[in-house]
Amino acid sequence: MAEPAKDLGVAPGGNRIGPRDCQPRSAPAVSGIGTGLTGISLERRDGCVCIRLARGEANALTTSLIRELADAVEEAGQGARGSLLAGGGRFFSNGVDLDWALGESRESIREMFLELGRLILALLEAPAPVVGAIRGHAIGAGLAMFLACDYRYAAAGRVLIGKPEILLGVPNPYYGDRLLRFVAGDFAASDLIYSGRLIHAEKGRSLGLVHETGPKAEIEDMAWEKLLSLCDLAPAAFAESKRMRLGRFCADLREQMPARVARQTELWHSDDAQTRLREAAERLRRRTAG
Template identity: 35%
Template structure:
């Protein structure tokens, strides 16, 4: 099990726990979809967080490096499905960003309705281009919905990771709390939003996100072909291996 689900007072808390970075591999992505469905059935609202002092470092590049092109073909659709399950969650969903939220981890937070970040050394950013691969369309549209195109372009092109204070100033997180208070604050907000009429909330949330869902639905198939090709190319896999060797295995 890589995702723990606990429901208390109609608020579900989903905690990522996979490797040292709470990373996303194929199994974790599939489990996240199932856990979100379970949470939607059993709670009025939910909180998404990470174990320890890390929210999520995004894609499990160690699995990409080990599995190569065959693994990528299986993984990428599972990743998009997981991100869309977060983005399409019908009830209030609050991110308790308890540490680094990098790459796919930042997309998970962006897919939520509100983001509470822990004060301290955590960093927030999207680093895919530094690794040499593009985001799937679902990830880009989720980020666009949360932050807009213009701020997002500079962030993605640079691959910069921002301090929590900078992330707050640029609207990448909505508020900052002491590390020991982040989960409690996120649960408080989720509970408050969960008291709103459920059908009206779900409809309003769907209205706000409809243009992004429509773009994903209309273009995902063709985009997936191009993204899959780039991720599975010899050059990209070599870039991933280089990054893993330089950064993750040191």
């Protein structure tokens, strides 16, 4: 649900990741996962699974992509020691695909927000560790996915994160708002939500949104090593510790979601929001064409 970050010199993908590179290749997927996928790629290593967004440069989200991600996270949680969530070299994800969303019906948009909520809950409730690794921008719903990971690694430099929904005439979805406040605290989260500003990953680290930053060519290696260290912990103890931390939070999200999504859908289709969203989509088209 965001315009792409302006080109600040972030190189497109293709950086070398190193010996534990989880770029898609012919390695087998975790049993039961990986057939018929169109917007993500999966790879198994060391009993873990790398779930990578792979829908063009921006990894803009549609309902089908969100559903693929949620299904993969839920299935990996049952059959893998842990999961690494990753994206592309320029964008982890730029949020909702505006061009796609503006052509969808009210019911389709409601379904999209419900599926996004399911994805966030799947990440938060995964019993096995989930580590996020971003080499590129994480905007809007892209940041929400990243924040739902147990540990978060981001490339240093001109990698931007933020929640600019308010600039497009719509509020954050309830789960995105609550998650940002849960992770960063009300003071910092309110500033990011009300301003819609984007910040660099290093600033995100100072606010508690990012655990570690590092060179772009190494950040996924760093995240993978962290994932493997978490997988060495007693699985039942880790899962129960996570439930104690997030159980009430997730219960609130699940209880509130139907009514909050209904309101979000209503606001999305307001005249003001539709005007702002269409203007943002047009700016994106001009920027892409240029």
